[in-house]
Structure formats: structure tokens, C-alpha cells
């Protein structure tokens with residue numbers, strides 16, 4: 032099978048390598064010419080523009096199969112706008128990025144090709160193992176791309192069709208909400224151990240938990256790695272956490288559906304808080320205690 036890959040960054044490059052390794056052909060494009068050159072060195076056919084990319088796919092009347100792995104939002108629309116004149120109903124476009132599910136539904140309706148929204152989990156660290164793929168969109172397009180999904184995922188069990196357009200990215204959005212809550216839970220547990228009554232080696236704790244404990248997981252293996260590489264105090268790692276868009280979407284959706292997701296909401300709030308220089312609400316509480324109780328105001 033032949034696959035065109037647009038976006039050759041941390042994730043797209045893994046798609047290229049795994050698809051090539053499975054014996055398929057890859058045509059590769061990125062706005063960064065160095066990324067195209069690297070993919071060509073790995074065995075992909077390079078394209079210098081999206082026009083050249085689209086024209087070199089689907090020779091002899093064959094359908095085009097395209098995997099987008101670009102940042103969510105405008106880059107997806109920009110790539111689709113340029114590809115549109117080259118696409119027909121037999122072709123398949125997969126968006127493997129973290130797009131909002133409503134954008135995916137809109138794009139599926141507008142795209143001349145069959146459109147699959149594919150939530151991708153595993154991250155660059157999952158390059159060797161393969162990803163977990165949550166796919167939404169038409170069943171015939173999904174079935175046609177099974178050889179590609181087998182290659183990019185951990186194997187046949189690492190991908191499935193979730194349902195119609197949008198469902199793949201919907202499931203991935205909720206996955207990320209769960210990711211936030213799990214990170215928060217591990218963070219709180221290790222914080223208590225760090226501040227607690229015993230002088231503990233947190234790498235040893237994580238390693239012990241990872242071997243047979245109820246709470247073992249890949250995130251916990253990453254905790255073990257973090258303590259091993261940074262030290263039990265986490266060295267100079269700052270208490271600022273970036274990101275937040277997929278968690279925000281999860282909470283927005285939960286509010287709209289009237290589903291309580293307090294842990295995910297709390298984890299998202301903690302992430303936002305981590306970025307605040309000084310919390311206005313805490314400063315006001317400090318001053319209010321003087322207001323009602325004449326308690327001393329602590330000043331900077």
C-alpha cells in the first residue's frame with residue numbers, strides 16, 4: 032500500500048518509519064524542508080510542495096491515502112484546503128492529530144474524500160511499541176486502511192473504529208482528560224510521600240509499585256524514570272505545567288452533557304494554577320482574614 036504523510040515532526044515521523052518498516056511505500060511532505068530530507072533518507076519519497084505530494088500519490092488511477100500529522104487547528108485546515116482540488120470520493124484522508132471532534136465532523140462533511148478522525152496515543156516514546164489509535168468515520172475507509180493502522184498501532188489490537196465522524200477524536204479527548212486526572216493523582220501521592228514522615232527514595236517506591244501493584248501503569252513507569260533521571264527531589268524541574276487544550280475540551284463537553292468530572296476539572300485547574308505568578312484569590316483571602324478577624328496581613 033502507498034501512504035502520503037503530511038507533517039513529519041515527532042509523531043508524523045514515527046508514522047513514516049513504522050509504515051515503511053511494514054513494507055509499504057510512503058510519500059512525505061512537511062513545510063520544513065529538513066524534515067522532508069530526513070524522511071527521504073529513511074526511505075520515503077520526498078515532496079517539495081503539497082501539489083507535488085498530491086500528484087505523486089495514487090498512480091494509475093489508484094485511490095490516494097493521506098495521513099495528516101500536523102498541529103491541531105489552522106494547519107489541518109490549511110493542508111486540507113491545498114489538498115482539496117486533488118481529492119475525490121475514492122480517496123481517504125486520516126487526521127491523526129489532536130483535533131477537536133467538532134472540527135473533525137465539519138471537515139468530514141466538507142472533504143471530497145472519505146475522512147477518518149484518528150485519536151493517537153502513545154507519544155513519541157511509543158515509537159518502538161506502536162500507538163493506540165481511536166478511529167472515527169466511514170467503516171469502508173477504516174477497513175481499507177487496516178494495513179496502515181496495523182503498522183502504526185501496536186498491532187491489530189491497537190486500533191479500532193469507534194463510530195461515525197468525530198468519534199475517534201471524541202474518545203481521544205476523553206482519554207486526555209483521564210490522563211490529566213491520573214497525572215494529578217500520582218503527583219499528589221508522591222507529594223505526600225515526599226513531604227511525609229519517612230525519608231523515601233521515590234524511584235524505589237515507583238519501581239516497587241510498578242511490579243505487581245494495583246496502581247502500576249505506563250504513567251507510573253514514567254514517574255520512575257523521572258525520579259531516576261532527575262533525582263527524588265526532581266532537581267531543577269519547574270512547578271509550571273504547560274498544555275491544557277484537550278483537558279479544557281473534556282471539561283467543556285462534560286459541562287454541556289451535565290456529567291460530573293470533578294477529578295479531571297480539578298487536575299485542569301491545578302495545571303492552570305501552576306502557571307499563575309501569584310494567586311489573586313489567595314492574596315484576597317490573606318487580606319480578608321484581617322477584615323473579619325484583625326489577623327495580621329502577610330506582605331511580600
Ligand SMILES: NC(=O)C1=CN([C@@H]2O[C@H](COP(=O)(O)OP(=O)(O)OC[C@H]3O[C@@H](n4cnc5c(N)ncnc54)[C@H](O)[C@@H]3O)[C@@H](O)[C@H]2O)C=CC1
Nearest residue numbers: 038039040041042043061062100101102103106128129154
Ligand atoms: N507529541 C505527542 O505526544 C502527541 C501529539 N499528538 C498530536 O499529533 C499532532 C502532531 O504532533 P507532533 O508531531 O508532536 O508535533 P510537531 O510540532 O513535532 O510536528 C508537527 C509537524 O507539522 C509540520 N507542519 C505544520 N504545519 C504544516 C502544514 N500546513 N503542512 C505540512 N506540515 C506542517 C511542522 O513543520 C512539524 O514538522 C498534533 O495534533 C499533536 O497534538 C497526538 C498524540 C501525542
Ligand SMILES: O=C(CO)[C@H](O)[C@H](O)COP(=O)(O)O
Nearest residue numbers: 129152273274275276277278
Ligand atoms: O495527546 C497527547 C498525549 O496523550 C499529547 O501529548 C498532548 O499534547 C497532551 O495534552 P496537553 O498538551 O494538554 O498536556
